[in-house]
Amino acid sequence: MSDLEAQPVLFIPDVHFGNLQRAGQVFTFNTEEIEREGSVLVKRMFRPSDEDRCPSPHKQIKEETHKRVLLYVRKEMDEVFDALMLKSPTLRGLMDAISEKYGLATERIAKVYKKSKKGILVNMDDNIIEHYSNEDTFILNIESYAEAYKITLMEI
Template identity: 45%
Template sequence: MRVSAAPLDESERGTLKRLYQDRERSCSPQSKLPKQDDSHRVLLYIRTSAEQVFDALLLSTPTLGGLREALSQKYGMQADTIGKIFKKCKRGIFINMDDTIVEHYTNQSAFLVEMSEAAGLVQLTLVEV
């Protein structure tokens, strides 16, 4: 065992490198996992007028189909039983929903959900809160 503080010569450094070559590999920092891109997800808060608390509704794809699927899962309906989906703005504007409107929702928007029946299908209206 070497006790002196004298610098190592080339042959001693080579021996130490061979002895600790596995250590160098195992001590290197783990590669970071790429951050998942959540920019294509939209989180909405919804409730019916009968409910006191809002529930989170995560749209994995910000489209009308994604909204329809999330609403059908939330309320236990078949997606094909949902007819038109409308939005009622705070200013009272009544809008027929499409992909463009859903795509431009901001995360954490809050809505009251109103349900009615029209031509055998459930019509949903999202009222901005």
């Protein structure tokens, strides 16, 4: 039995209807607009006005603050590592963390170097420190000369 004269009607099963509700795409039916055309009942869908809709919560923009970096350092003769929490991944943040942990005046830290596994000695800068990952490990060497400190971090 084929009904070739009836208007086709879109069927939305409950499974899909639930997804539409979660996505905020629910259409409501206005009962005043239900019409009868011949023997077919036609429903017109409309979007609710701005007054009827609940305002969607505004997305909160998360400020991209400097990420904190945790480094493990130990002096060459020590067995146990100390944790240095860099509040910002910058040379200044590293100097502040070393100063706080080892009781050095930040102003007296003259140079900070990094010695790679290949033995290459590099002047530290913000760019190098930005690329450190949490829990990177180093051997810390603090040398005192002429009322200043030279700090070398050797990769392990």
